Amino acid sequence: MAIKVTKASNLKPHPADDKLGFGKIFTDHMFNMDYAEGKGWFDPRIEPYAALSCDPAMLVFHYGQAIFEGLKAYRTPKGNVQLFRPQANFARFNRSASMLCIPNFDEAEALDHLRQLISVEKDWVPSSPGTSLYIRPTIIATDNYLGVAASQTYRFFTILSPVGAYYAEGFAPIKILVTTEHVRASRQGIGEAKTAANYAASLLAGHKAAKAGYTQVLWLDAVERKYVEEVGSMNIFFVIDGEVVTPELNGSILPGITRDSVLTMARHWGLPVSERHISIEEIFEANENGKLEECFGTGTAAVISPVGELRYDERVITIRNNEVGPLSQKLYDAITGIQFGEKEDPFGWIVPVD
Structure with a gap:
């Protein structure tokens, strides 16, 4: 589909790279596209960033048909702009769509539209170390109707935000609370x-968790309440007696793009890797036996987040003396090196914008 471009007449001032924060500043333009049953996806367009006009009866507000993705654009030392594994994000976006009765879209066209949007906004991609342009594609149901049913119309929009570090701590160990009071999701759900x-x-x-002084929550399974699943905004990894271990994808865990990148790299380096059930008790026992070598989270926003403390009920363990582990550091350096064009990409993950 041909994309229509309407440029903003008034452009926003660009903030200094050291004032970015995360997700609070938005660029001048956004992408919009609509869907109607019997017509399909239509009218892709790049236009000035603006508020959406919504009816109070819009289905997304009442029955939650809303999905989104998160990926980034990076500026290389030569000044070029590139994306990291966007095809994987759009493939996951379509899987999320299917699970919520949202019509699928053409992934190749979506990538082309994104590249055009970023090309329009390329001056917004920051260049300081650790900064990037965060990309948030979203689809929402737009029928105005209070009956419980899947919508017949949708809006696909993408907004962009120049960002700095996700955590105030930067690349430093964070503290995680294992919740025993709440569950996030169960298998065969969403x-x-x-x-x-x-x-x-x-x-x-x-x-x-935040009130107790912890950065994130670690979720356990919804049935037996003993198997590790994921962290609030990340997948979770452990290094136990030389083996890289992460919970297997079981239907209630988000299949993270960074998670998959870490698994791919670890196997490429010849490290023993295991995707399996892992109980919280096994983690604490491994620590008691001196076999818990590292713990880290993975996600688009922070890439690799070393974990320095885990609390489970009244038990608290400190991992690696609250210092960054060697594998966490190696993975962070390798992935960010590829993302920012400072290291070779042996996996074909990079997609140039210009």
Whole structure:
């Protein structure tokens, strides 16, 4: 589909790279596209960033048909702009769509539209170390109707935000609270979809963790309440007696793009890797036996987040003396090196914008 471009008449001032924060500043333009049953996706367009005009009866407000993605654009030392594994994000976006009865879109066209949007906004891609342009594609149901049913119309929009570090700590170990009061999702539900409902379900536990002085929540399975699943905004990894271990994808865990990148790299380096059930008790026992070598989270926003402390009920363990582990550092350096064009990309993950 041909894309229509309407340029903004008034451009916003660009903030200094050291004033970015995360997700609070938005660029001059956005992408919009609509869907109607019987017509399909139509009218892709780049236009000035603006508020959406919404009817109070819009289905997304009442029944939660909302999905989104998160990826980034990076500026290389030569000044070029590039994307990291966008095809994987759009493939996951379509899987989320299917789980919420949202019509699929053409992934190749979506990538082309994104590249055009970023090309228009390329001056917004920051250049300081650790900064990037965060990309948030979203689809929402737009029928105005209060009956419980899948919408027949949708809006696909993408907004862009120049960002700095996700955590105030930067690349430093964070503290995680294992929640025993709440569950995020169960198998055969929508836990593996990147949908607004899953994040709403995480807020109360996250709020309690923050009040207790912890950065994130670690979720356990919804049935037996003993197997590790994921962290609030990340997948979780452990290094136990030389083996890289992460919970297997079981239908209630988000299949993270960074998670997959870490698994691919670890195997490429010849490290023993295991995707399996892992109980919280096994983690604490491994620590008691001196076999818990590292713990880290993975996600688009922070890439690699070393974990320095885990609290489970009244038990608290400190990992690696609250210092960054060697594998965490190696993975962070390797992935960010590829993302920013400072290292070779042996996996074909990079897509240039210009």
